[in-house]
Amino acid sequence: MAIGSLRGLMGEACRAGSVPKDKVEFVVEHYLAGELRGRGAHGIAKFCFEAQFFPQREGCPQIVRENGALSVIDARREIGPISAAYAVEVAVGKAAGFGAGIVGMINTQRYGILAQWSERIAEHGYLGIVMNTSRAEATIHGGRTPVLGVNPLSFAIPTLNEHFVADMSTTLAPMGVLWEARRTGGPLPHGCFVDDRGNPTADADAATSAVVFGEHRGFALSLLVQILTGSLFAFPMGAEVDSTWSTGYTFLALDPSFGGQVAGFPERNTQLVDAMRSAVTRDGAAVRLPGQVSRERADRALATGTVELDDTVYRRLQARAAGDFACD
Missing domain, CATH: 1.10.1530.10 (Malate/L-lactate/L-sulpholactate dehydrogenase, four-helix barrel)
Incomplete structure (x- = not known):
């Protein structure tokens, strides 16, 4: 196409x-x-x-609470990419003044990939971290009850070259895979979803929960994302997230100069990335980077x-x- x-x-x-x-x-x-x-x-x-x-959409996003480095945004049902760009702008502005920008946003339409927003923060020379929750659609390995959101996470690190970016869900597959499988009638990827009895299923109509990656280690990471997109800003969590409008989003911009890294942040990151690029698998192939x-x-x-x-x-x-x- x-x-x-x-x-x-x-x-x-x-x-x-x-x-x-x-x-x-x-x-x-x-x-x-x-x-x-x-x-x-x-x-x-x-x-x-x-x-x-x-x-x-009801209007432009607006800050409804702030205290130092923290801000809370009511997006007023703005279109997802537009509200996310505004949240990034607020986070970067806070980082410039306080060394950190910690921004929570709610009442917004959804956006697509997270990577673009963490990359935008990295373009300012900051460490960028972006995440959000969702309805309680994820269960732990071996579980049957959905207790957490899919809880995706992205971070971007400034380097001398293109920014190093990771973007992932904390489940083995995002819920969008399930939605599309239901629309098209196609199968689900193996082991990524379970039915209401906790059994793995490739049947999109039978699936009720996505499975968190990494067993209890992934569960702990997903829980951290849930807190950072929920109770940190008094946003709903778990079953309290009942719609697009009650979904919480978080944007973090961290200025390394406030942590003592006055100069050389991109240079040191570049050295680390270059070292990772030189790593090989046991078969002699280059290690795939995020x-x-x-x-x-x-x-x-x-x-x-x-x-x-x-x-x-x-x-x-x-x-x-x-x-x-x-x-x-």
Whole structure:
């Protein structure tokens, strides 16, 4: 599928969904970036799903509480990429003054990949960390009861070259994989979801929970993300998260100069990344670094000007471009 054609259809969908004219390109490029990086569940498929909420925006995001380095934002149901960009701006501003920006946001539409927002923070020379929760849709290894959100996490580290970025869910697969499987009738990846009895299932209709990665170590990390996107800002957690609007988001910008690293932060990070790049597996191959595959996929897609897209997703995109936000 030609990338230019997809951009055109996504732009038409944004205009049909009353996205502000000066933000159409920004919203399109955000979701398209997820598709180009091979993150289909966070790319055009998610754009098609989130487009139904575009007309529900109530206004520009605003800070409702702040104290020193901390701010809490009511996004006023703003479109996800737009509200995220505002939260990044607030976090970076706080970091410039206090050495850290700790921003919680709620009442927003969802965005796609997290990496773009941690990268934006890193562009200012800061360590960027971005995360959010979701409905209670995840259970621990061997469990059957969903108790945590999928709780994705991204961080970006400034280097002398392109920023080093990691972006992951704390479950073996994101919920977007399940949603798409239900729409298309396709199978789920092995071992990533369980049914209501806790048994692994590849049947999208039978699946009730995503499985947290790394057994209890992953459970502990997911729990930390839950706290940082929940009770830290008095946001809902677990079963209290009952909609898009009660989902909590967190953006952290950390200035190394306030921690004693007055100069040389990117240089030291570059040395570490270079050392990791020189590491090899027991077979002699280079160790794959976080974000490497996504970046290579995006480079190939941009070089060819095309990207593979499922036919059902393409039909949904055509419907959105025609102003139909109900069909699925």
